[in-house]
Amino acid sequence: MKQILVISGKGGTGKTFFTGCLAVAISNKVIVDCDVDAANLHLLLDPKIEQSFEFIGGRFALINKENCIECGVCRETCQFGAITEDFQVDLLSCEGCTVCSYVCPTSAVSLNDRISGHYFISNTEYGKMVYARLGIAQENSGKLVTKLRELAKEIAEVNNADFIIIDGPPGVGCPVMASMTGVDLAIAITEPTVSGLHDLKRVIELAKHFKVELKVIINKYDLNLQMSEYITEEIKKEGIEVIGILPFSEEILASVKAGVPYLKFSKSSLAQKIEQIIYKII
Structure with missing residues (x-):
């Protein structure tokens, strides 16, 4: 069983959009939204709750x-x-x-x-999904993330799943560390901005600390071609590979507004490019 974590040093880079693509493209998996403070993967995958628990x-x-x-x-x-x-x-x-x-x-x-919140076992068109809703101003998000991952692993083992797909929280704090511990691969989604690179470097440090293989995707790369090239060169010094670059796309925004994973929403050349990137991952 392979555990793949999708993270970003900062919010708004396209992390959940890409996790939604993984949910469509990869079969026989369990999906986990570990962004417990602001979970929104369920907005794309439309889960039907089967069990609810108090945290x-x-x-x-x-x-x-x-x-x-x-x-x-x-x-x-x-x-x-x-x-x-x-x-x-x-x-x-x-x-x-x-x-x-x-x-x-x-x-x-x-x-x-x-x-402090609630967590859920649900079913989606794309497979079993575990996610949570932490209460306002509540603490112990890292503890809740750990609970979700344990539950997802139990479900995956019962169903003989090949993958666990984890939508991680932004940043590098406690819930991110709880999301990263023990995964097989982390995919960092970044953007071509100064803050994007700054926060990506923090993610790289965290991955090295936990000895987790990390690969990078630059989203909206064409908004700043010079910065995209600079990011590629900078992380190459760290031995990190950019496995894909994705352009800014109004169609991606339309899919998010429609609440549909992009790979289901579109069969465009961009969708095919995303599928090719995913094949590199699995």
């Missing part, structure tokens, strides 16, 4: 007023200022560290699971 991202404290003697030990101990003067817990400030429950002399503090 417990942490815990929060509650004080039982009947048992509380208002001694103030919990307020003195809390490093986050989460306990008010009238001995209520400010849920936005509480980090679920559990210290207050340990120091309370009357066991008036209980710890409760914090539902």
Whole structure:
């Protein structure tokens, strides 16, 4: 089973568009959207949810007023200022560290699971898909990504899938690291801009750290031919191959607006070029 991760150092480069192309072109796979903070691959693949689960991202404290003697030990101990003067817990400030429950002399503090989001097993026209929706301002996105990948692997093993296709989050933070760990290949989608190159270099560093093979696609290369050439030369110094360049396309935008993966939306010469790039990957 081969795990292929599609990432980008920054948002807006075309990462999810290309993942949608992989979903169409590659058979016998499980699809995972690990961009849990802003998942949108489902907008292209139109999954039908089969199972839904709560994601417990942490815990929060509650004080039982009947048992509380208002001694103030919990307020003195809390490093986050989460306990008010009238001995209520400010849920936005509480980090679920559990210290207050340990120091309370009357066991008036209980710890409760914090539902931070939901994750889903679904079916699409293109195969099984796992994705999630993290709540607003919730933490532990890396933990949720790990859960999605474990679930996708279980489904892939049960169904004897040959591939797991992962739509990773942008950037190089915790959820990206959780997405990259243990994959067989990472595809970085970049664009010919100064920020595109800057963030691509950070992705290259991350891939080297995790010893993951990385290949690059320059999307919208024709918007700045000079920068596209410069990116190609710069990453060549790092031993990284550009496996494809894609032009800016109004047709790609139209496919996204229509909510249809580009390789299903179009049979153009550009679609054929994308298929050729995918054959290089698999």
